Amino acid sequence: xPREVRERQMLDAAVAAFxxxxxxxxxxxxxxxxxxxxxxxxxxxxxxxxxxxMACVRREVGxxxxxxxEGTRARGLTADQQLWRGLTAFFAxxxxxxxxxxxxxxARTQGEPFAREVAAMRVEVVAIVTALLGQAAKDxxxxxxxxxxxxxxxxxxxxxxxxxxxxxxxxxxxxHFFADEAAGSTTAPSAKETAATLMNFCWAGLxxxxxxxxxxxxxxxxxxxxxxxxxxxxRPGG
Amino acid sequence: xPREVRERQMLDAAVAAFxxxxxxxxxxxxxxxxxxxxxxxxxxxxxxxxxxxMACVRREVGxxxxxxxEGTRARGLTADQQLWRGLTAFFAxxxxxxxxxxxxxxARTQGEPFAREVAAMRVEVVAIVTALLGQAAKDxxxxxxxxxxxxxxxxxxxxxxxxxxxxxxxxxxxxHFFADEAAGSTTAPSAKETAATLMNFCWAGLxxxxxxxxxxxxxxxxxxxxxxxxxxxxRPGG
Amino acid sequence: xPREVRERQMLDAAVAAFxxxxxxxxxxxxxxxxxxxxxxxxxxxxxxxxxxxMACVRREVGxxxxxxxEGTRARGLTADQQLWRGLTAFFAxxxxxxxxxxxxxxARTQGEPFAREVAAMRVEVVAIVTALLGQAAKDxxxxxxxxxxxxxxxxxxxxxxxxxxxxxxxxxxxxHFFADEAAGSTTAPSAKETAATLMNFCWAGLxxxxxxxxxxxxxxxxxxxxxxxxxxxxRPGG
Amino acid sequence: xPREVRERQMLDAAVAAFxxxxxxxxxxxxxxxxxxxxxxxxxxxxxxxxxxxMACVRREVGxxxxxxxEGTRARGLTADQQLWRGLTAFFAxxxxxxxxxxxxxxARTQGEPFAREVAAMRVEVVAIVTALLGQAAKDxxxxxxxxxxxxxxxxxxxxxxxxxxxxxxxxxxxxHFFADEAAGSTTAPSAKETAATLMNFCWAGLxxxxxxxxxxxxxxxxxxxxxxxxxxxxRPGG
DNA sequence: AATGAATGAGGGTTCATTCAT
DNA sequence: TATGAATGAACCCTCATTCAT
Numbered sequence: 001x002p003r004e005v006r007e008r009q010m011l012d013a014a015v016a017a018f019x020x021x022x023x024x025x026x027x028x029x030x031x032x033x034x035x036x037x038x039x040x041x042x043x044x045x046x047x048x049x050x051x052x053x054m055a056c057v058r059r060e061v062g063x064x065x066x067x068x069x070e071g072t073r074a075r076g077l078t079a080d081q082q083l084w085r086g087l088t089a090f091f092a093x094x095x096x097x098x099x100x101x102x103x104x105x106x107a108r109t110q111g112e113p114f115a116r117e118v119a120a121m122r123v124e125v126v127a128i129v130t131a132l133l134g135q136a137a138k139d140x141x142x143x144x145x146x147x148x149x150x151x152x153x154x155x156x157x158x159x160x161x162x163x164x165x166x167x168x169x170x171x172x173x174x175x176h177f178f179a180d181e182a183a184g185s186t187t188a189p190s191a192k193e194t195a196a197t198l199m200n201f202c203w204a205g206l207x208x209x210x211x212x213x214x215x216x217x218x219x220x221x222x223x224x225x226x227x228x229x230x231x232x233x234x235r236p237g238g
Numbered sequence: 239x240p241r242e243v244r245e246r247q248m249l250d251a252a253v254a255a256f257x258x259x260x261x262x263x264x265x266x267x268x269x270x271x272x273x274x275x276x277x278x279x280x281x282x283x284x285x286x287x288x289x290x291x292m293a294c295v296r297r298e299v300g301x302x303x304x305x306x307x308e309g310t311r312a313r314g315l316t317a318d319q320q321l322w323r324g325l326t327a328f329f330a331x332x333x334x335x336x337x338x339x340x341x342x343x344x345a346r347t348q349g350e351p352f353a354r355e356v357a358a359m360r361v362e363v364v365a366i367v368t369a370l371l372g373q374a375a376k377d378x379x380x381x382x383x384x385x386x387x388x389x390x391x392x393x394x395x396x397x398x399x400x401x402x403x404x405x406x407x408x409x410x411x412x413x414h415f416f417a418d419e420a421a422g423s424t425t426a427p428s429a430k431e432t433a434a435t436l437m438n439f440c441w442a443g444l445x446x447x448x449x450x451x452x453x454x455x456x457x458x459x460x461x462x463x464x465x466x467x468x469x470x471x472x473r474p475g476g
Numbered sequence: 477x478p479r480e481v482r483e484r485q486m487l488d489a490a491v492a493a494f495x496x497x498x499x500x501x502x503x504x505x506x507x508x509x510x511x512x513x514x515x516x517x518x519x520x521x522x523x524x525x526x527x528x529x530m531a532c533v534r535r536e537v538g539x540x541x542x543x544x545x546e547g548t549r550a551r552g553l554t555a556d557q558q559l560w561r562g563l564t565a566f567f568a569x570x571x572x573x574x575x576x577x578x579x580x581x582x583a584r585t586q587g588e589p590f591a592r593e594v595a596a597m598r599v600e601v602v603a604i605v606t607a608l609l610g611q612a613a614k615d616x617x618x619x620x621x622x623x624x625x626x627x628x629x630x631x632x633x634x635x636x637x638x639x640x641x642x643x644x645x646x647x648x649x650x651x652h653f654f655a656d657e658a659a660g661s662t663t664a665p666s667a668k669e670t671a672a673t674l675m676n677f678c679w680a681g682l683x684x685x686x687x688x689x690x691x692x693x694x695x696x697x698x699x700x701x702x703x704x705x706x707x708x709x710x711r712p713g714g
Numbered sequence: 715x716p717r718e719v720r721e722r723q724m725l726d727a728a729v730a731a732f733x734x735x736x737x738x739x740x741x742x743x744x745x746x747x748x749x750x751x752x753x754x755x756x757x758x759x760x761x762x763x764x765x766x767x768m769a770c771v772r773r774e775v776g777x778x779x780x781x782x783x784e785g786t787r788a789r790g791l792t793a794d795q796q797l798w799r800g801l802t803a804f805f806a807x808x809x810x811x812x813x814x815x816x817x818x819x820x821a822r823t824q825g826e827p828f829a830r831e832v833a834a835m836r837v838e839v840v841a842i843v844t845a846l847l848g849q850a851a852k853d854x855x856x857x858x859x860x861x862x863x864x865x866x867x868x869x870x871x872x873x874x875x876x877x878x879x880x881x882x883x884x885x886x887x888x889x890h891f892f893a894d895e896a897a898g899s900t901t902a903p904s905a906k907e908t909a910a911t912l913m914n915f916c917w918a919g920l921x922x923x924x925x926x927x928x929x930x931x932x933x934x935x936x937x938x939x940x941x942x943x944x945x946x947x948x949r950p951g952g
Numbered sequence: 953a954a955t956g957a958a959t960g961a962g963g964g965t966t967c968a969t970t971c972a973t
Numbered sequence: 974t975a976t977g978a979a980t981g982a983a984c985c986c987t988c989a990t991t992c993a994t
Contacts, residue, residue, distance in 0.1 A: 001974080022347060024262035028968060038976045040970075049968065084455055109260060109344065157439060160402030161395060196455060201395060203453040204442040215441040217322055217434060239957075266985060276959045281986065477953080498823060500738035504989060514955045516991075525989065560931055585736060585820065633915060636878030637871060672931060677871065679929040680918040691917040693798055693910060715978075742964060752980045757965065958992080964985090971979080 007045050010035045015056045019102035023053055023110050050113070057107045057114055060100040061121045067093040068125060072132065079136035084199050086128065087162060091191035094166040101166060122159065130155040133206060142210045150209055158202045165194055245283050248273045252284075253294045257340035261291055261348050288351070295345045295352055298338035299359045305331040306363060310370065317373035322437050324366065325400060329429035332404040339404060360397065368393040371444060380448045388447050396440045403432055483521050486511045491532045495578035499529055499586050526589070533583045533590055536576040537597045543569040544601060548608065555612035559605065560675050563638060567667035570642040577642060598635065606631040609682060618686045626685050634678045641670055721759050724749045728760075729770045733816035737767055737824050764827070771821045771828055774814040775835045781807040782839060786846065793849035798913050800842065801876060805905035808880040815880060836873065844869040847920065856924045864923050872916045879908055 013035035017026035028049055032039040046052040071089025072082045094101050104121075107114040130152050137151065208214075251273035255264040266287055270277040284290040309327025310320045332339050342359070345352040368390050375389065446452070489510035493502035504525055508515040522528040547565025548558045570577050580597070583590040606628050613627065684690075727749035731740040742763055746753040760766040785803025786796045808815050818835070821828040844866050851865065922928075 003974085006974090022260075022262065024260065027966085029966095039968090040977090041975060043969070044975080080453070081455065106347070109347070153435070157399055157402075161399055164395075164398035164402060192455070196453065197391075199453045199455075200446065201439075201443055204446040204451070205439055208438065208442040213442075215318070215434065215437045217319065217430070217437075241957080244957085265983080267983090277985090278960090278987075279958060282958085287985065479953085482953090498736075498738065500736065503987085505987095515989090516956090517954060519990070520954080556929070557931065582823065585823070629911070633875055633878075637875055640871075640874035640878060668931070672929070673867075675929045675931075676922065677915075677919060680922045680927075681915055684914065684918040689918075691794070691910065691913045693795065693906070693913075717978080720978085741962085743962090753964090754966075754981085755979055758979080763964065955994080956992105957994105959988105959990085961988090963987085966984080967980105967982090969980085971977105973976080973978105 003045065006035075006037060006041070010037065010042055010045060010052070011056055011059060014052050015060065015099050015103050018053060018056055018106060019099035022106050023114075028052075053107070053110070054113060054117070056103050057117050060097070060103050061117060063097065063100060064090075064093055064104065065121060065124060068128065072128065079132050079139055080199070080203070083129065083132045083136065083202075084195055086132070087195035087198055088191050090162060091166060091194045095191060126152070126155050126159050129158055133158075133202070137206060137210060140206075140210070154202065154205050154209065157205070158198065161201065162198060165198065241283065244273075244275060244279070248275065248280055248283060248290070249294055249297060252290050253298065253337050253341050256291060256294055256344060257337035260344050261287075261352075266290075291345070291348070292351060292355070294341050295355050298335070298341050299355060301335065301338060302328075302331055302342065303359060303362060306366065310366065317370050317377055318437070318441070321367065321370040321374065321440070322433050324370070325433035325436055326429050328400060329404060329432045333429060364390070364393050364397050367396055371396075371440070375444060375448060378444075378448070389444075392440065392443050392447065395443065396436065399439060400436060403436065479521065482511075482513060482517070486513065486518055486521060486528070487532055487535060490528050491536065491575050491579050494529060494532055494582060495575035498582050499590075504528075529583070529586070530589060530593070532579050533593050536573070536579050537593060539573065539576060540566070540569055540580065541597060541600060544604065548604065555608050555615055556675070556679070559608040559612065559678070560671050562604065562608070563671035563674055564667050566638060567642060567670045571667060602628070602631050602635050605634055609634075609678070613682060613686060616682075616686070627682075630678065630681050630685065633681070634674065637677065638674060641674065717759065720749075720751060720755070724751065724756055724759060724766070725770055725773060728766050729774065729813050729817050732767060732770055732820055733813035736820050737763075737828075742766075767821070767824070768827060768831070770817050771831050774811070774817050775831060777811065777814060778804075778807055778818065779835060779838060782842065786842065793846050793853055794913070794917075797843065797846040797850065797916075798909055800846070801909035801912055802905050804876060805880060805908045809905060840866070840869050840873050843872055847872075847916070851920060851924065854920075854924070865920075868916065868919050868923065871919070872912065875915065876912060879912065 010031070014026075014031050017031045017034060020026070028039060028042060031052070032042045035042070042052065046055055067089045068086050072086040074082065074085060077085070104118050108118050109115070130148075133151050133155055134148065248269070252264075252269050255269045255272060258264070266277055266280060269290070270280045273280070280290065284293055305327045306324050310324040312320065312323060315323065342356050346356050347353070368386075371389050371393055372386065486507070490502070490507050493507045493510060496502070504515060504518060507528070508518045511518070518528065522531055543565045544562050548562040550558065550561060553561070580594050584594050585591070606624075609627050609631055610624065724745070728740075728745050731745045731748060734740070742753055742756060745766070746756045749756065756766065760769055781803045782800050786800040788796065788799060791799065818832050821832050823829070844862075847865050847869055848862065
C-alpha cells in the first residue's frame with residue numbers, strides 16, 4: 001500500500017484519538033491499531049507522538065483556513081456577504097469535521113509548539129475578518145478615520161464568538177458545557193443560521209463604532225440615544 | 239502544622255500544577271514537592287488525583303462565582319451598572335487568579351465529573367447575566383414581550399465573549415494564542431476597560447433586539463436603517 | 477484505660493484482620509482503627525507488625541493447646557475416651573474461635589518465625605495423640621513391639637485429618653473449598669459428631685496396625701483376610 | 715524469542731515466586747527479573763498480576779489433574795490398583811513439582827477467583843476417587859446398598875489425607891511444619907510407599923464401612939470385634 | 953497514656969519508543 | 974514496506990513506621 005494512503009489513515013486515526021481523548025491520554029498503541037497498522041510503521045512515517053500531533057494540527061489548520069478562504073473568495077459579492085459566507089463556511093466545516101476542530105481546540109492547551117500553530121492560524125483568520133469588516137465599513141460610507149484598531153477589536157470579538165459557538169456545536173467535546181441549552185433545542189442550528197446570528201451581532205457592533213455610540217459606566221444626564229448621524233447609506237441596515 | 243494550612247498549601251500547589259500542565263501531565267510527585275510535603279500526605283488529605291483535581295475545581299468555581307456575585311450585589315445601582323460591575327469583578331478575578339481560571343478551563347475538557355462542575359457554574363452565571371439584562375431592558379422602556387429566549391441568547395454570547403477575553407488575559411495558558419496582540423500592547427487592559435468594552439457590545443446587541451433590527455443575507459433594496467421606533471428613553475444610550 | 481485491656485483489644489482486632497485478609501493484606505491502619513486506638517499506640521505496645529502477628533499466633537497457639545489439653549485431662553477415662561474428648565475439644569475450639577484458628581492457618585505459610593511456632597504446636601499435639609494411641613493399643617492387649625513409629629504415623633494422619641475437617645468447618649477461610657459438600661448439608665456437624673467420625677477412622681487404622689493387615693500393590697493369589705491373630709480383647713472393637 | 719517460549723518462562727518464574735512468597739509478597743519486578751525479561755513484557759503477555767496468578771493456578775491445576783488421570787487410566791487393572799496408581803501419580807507429581815503444588819495451596823487462601831478454581835479441581839478429584847472406591851467395594855462383594863454418601867465421605871477423607879501428606883512432602887512451604895519428622899528421617903518416602911500407606915488407611919476404612927463397624931463414645935460391655943459378616947471375597951484383604 | 957502529623961520505600965501498571973527481521 | 978518482540982522511565986497509590994506533643 002502506497003505511503004500516502006497509509007499516512008492518511010494514520011492521520012485520520014490520530015485525529016480521532018486526539019480529539020476524543022486529548023494529547024496525553026491518546027495512546028500510540030490505540031492510534032496504530034485504529035489505523036490498522038503496526039506501531040513501528042507509525043514511527044517510521046511520523047517520527048514521534050509530538051510530530052504526529054503536529055501533523056494533525058497542521059492538516060486541520062490547513063483544512064479550516066482553506067474552507068474559510070474558499071467561502072470568502074466568491075466574486076461579485078459585497079463585503080458583508082463575503083463575511084457571512086466565510087462564517088457559514090466556518091460553521092459548516094466545524095460541523096462536518098468535529099474531530100479536526102477538536103484537535104485544534106486541544107492543541108491550544110498543549111503548550112509551545114502546538115499552541116503557536118493555532119495562534120498563527122487565528123491571526124490569519126482575524127486578518128481576513130478585519131479586512132472584510134473594514135471594507136464593509138467603507139462601503140457603508142463610514143469615515144475612513146475609523147480607527148483600524150477598533151475594527152480589529154471587533155474582528156477579534158467576532159472570531160471569539162464564532163469559536164464559542166462552534167465549540168457549542170461540537171457536541172463531542174462540549175456536550176456538557178451548554179447543557180442547559182442542549183436540553184431545550186432538539187437540533188443544532190444550521191451553519192447559515194448561526195452565521196446570520198453572528199452577522200447580526202457584528203453588524204450592531206460595527207454600526208455602533210461608526211456612530212461613535214458608547215456605553216459608559218458613569219450615568220450621565222444625557223444618555224439617551226445619540227441623534228443618528230448621517231444614516232449609513234449602504235448595506236448595514238438597522 | 240495544622241491540617242487546614244497544609245491542605246491549602248496542597249490545593250495551591252495543585253492548582254498551579256494543573257493550570258500549567260493540565261490534569262494528565264501534572265504529576266502528584268511534583269504537586270507534593272511544590273506543596274513542600276511528601277506524596278503520602280497528599281493522599282492522606284485528598285484521597286486521589288481525581289479528588290484533588292475536583293477539590294481544585296470546586297474551590298475555583300466557588301471563588302469565581304463569589305467574586306462575580308459580590309460585584310453585582312452592590313445596592314442602589316441600575317441594572318446595567320450592576321452588570322458592568324459583575325464583569326469588572328470577573329476580569330479582575332481572572333487577572334488576579336490566572337491559575338485558578340486555567341484550572342476551570344482545563345476541567346472543561348477533562349470529562350464527566352469535572353466538566354459537569356464547570357457547566358453548572360456557567361449555567362449559574364448565565365442566569366445572573368440574563369436576569370440583569372432583562373432588568374436593564376425593562377428599565378430602558380423595552381416592551382416586555384421581548385422574548386426571554388433572545389435575551390438569554392445575548393447573555394450566552396456575552397458570557398462566551400467574556401470567557402474569550404479572560405482567556406486572552408490569562409497569559410499563562412494563552413500566551414501564544416493572541417501572540418499578535420500580546421506583542422503589540424505592552425500592558426493588558428484593566429479589568430474596568432475590558433468590562434466597558436464588553437458592555438458596549440452587549441448594549442449594542444440589546445438595542446438591536448429591542449429595535450427588532452436584523453441583518454439578513456439577502457440584499458434587499460431597502461436595507462437602510464430601519465426607522466428607529468420609540469427611542470429608548472433610559473440608560474442604554476447610543 | 478489499663479494497658480492489658482488495650483492490648484487485648486488490639487490483639488482481638490489484629491486476629492480478626494489477619495484471619496480475614498492474611499498477614500500481608502491486613503493493614504496496621506485497619507487494625508488500629510478496629511481496635512479503637514491510634515496507630516502509634518499499637519506500635520508502643522506491640523513493636524511492629526511482625527511482633528503483633530507473632531503475639532496473635534502465640535496467643536492462639538496457647539488457647540488451642542490449652543483447649544485440647546483440658547479435654548484430655550479428665551480422670552478416670554480410658555485412653556480412647558480421652559482421645560475422643562481431646563478431639564471434641566479441638567473441634568469445639570475451632571468452631572468457637574474461627575478467626576484464631578485461621579490465624580494459625582495463615583501463619584503456616586508466612587515463613588520463618590511464624591511457621592516454626594505452629595510447627596512446634598503441632599509437634600506437641602502429635603505427641604499427645606501418639607501417647608494416647610499407644611496407651612489405647614496397650615490397653616487393648618496389643619503386643620508392645622508394635623512399632624512406635626507406626627503409631628506415630630497414625631497419629632500424624634489423625635492430626636492431619638482433624639486439621640482438614642476443622643478447615644472445612646471454618647467457613648470463613650474455606651467456604652469455597654468444599655463447596656460441593658456445603659451445598660448438601662445445611663448445618664455443620666457438631667464437634668462431638670466430627671470427633672466420633674475421626675475416632676472411627678483412627679480405630680480402624682489402629683486395629684489394622686495391630687492385626688498386621690496390610691494392603692499391598694501386588695495382587696497375590698492369597699490376598700484374602702489374614703487370619704486374625706489374637707483378637708483384640710479390649711475396647712477397640714470391630 | 716517466540717512468544718510461547720517467553721510466556722512459559724514467565725509462568726515458570728511466577729510459579730516459583732508465588733510458591734515461595736505467596737501472592738501478595740511476590741513482586742512483579744522479581745518475577746520479571748527471574749524470567750529474564752522486563753516488567754512491561756510480563757504485562758504485555760499476561761495482563762495483570764491477577765491474571766498471571768490465575769494462569770499459574772490453571773496451569774498447575776491442569777498438570778495435577780492430568781497426572782492423576784493418567785495414573786488411573788491404565789487398562790486391565792482392578793479398581794484398587796487404579797486408585798493406588800492415581801495416588802502414586804499424585805505424590806510423584808507433588809514431589810516433582812513442589813512449586814506448582816504450593817501455588818495451588820496458596821490459591822486456596824487468596825479469595826474468590828482463585829479459591830474457586832482449586833475447589834473445582836478438588837471436586838473433580840474427589841469424584842474420581844469416589845468412583846474408584848465404589849467400584850472397589852462392589853468388586854469386593856460389598857452389598858450395593860452401601861450408602862454412596864459414606865463412600866463419598868471416605869473419599870473426602872482420603873483426599874484430605876493425601877493433601878496433608880503432599881504438603882509434608884513439599885519441603886519448600888512446609889519445611890518447618892513437620893520439623894520433628896524431617897529431622898528424624900533422612901529421605902522422604904517414595905511416592906509408591908506413601909501411596910501404599912494411604913491405601914492401607916483407606917482400605918481399613920472401606921472394610922469398616924462394609925462391616926458396619928463403628929467406634930462409639932459410650933463404652934458398652936460388648937465392644938469386642940463384631941462377628942465378621944460374609945468375609946470379603948475379593949481383593950481387599952485384611 | 954495517647955495522638956495528629958508526616959514520610960521512605962516500594963508495588964502495580966502504562967507508555968512512548970526502538971531493535972532485528 | 975512492515976512487524977513481532979522488547980524496554981527505560983515514570984506515574985498513581987499504599988503501607989509500615991516514627992516524631993513531637
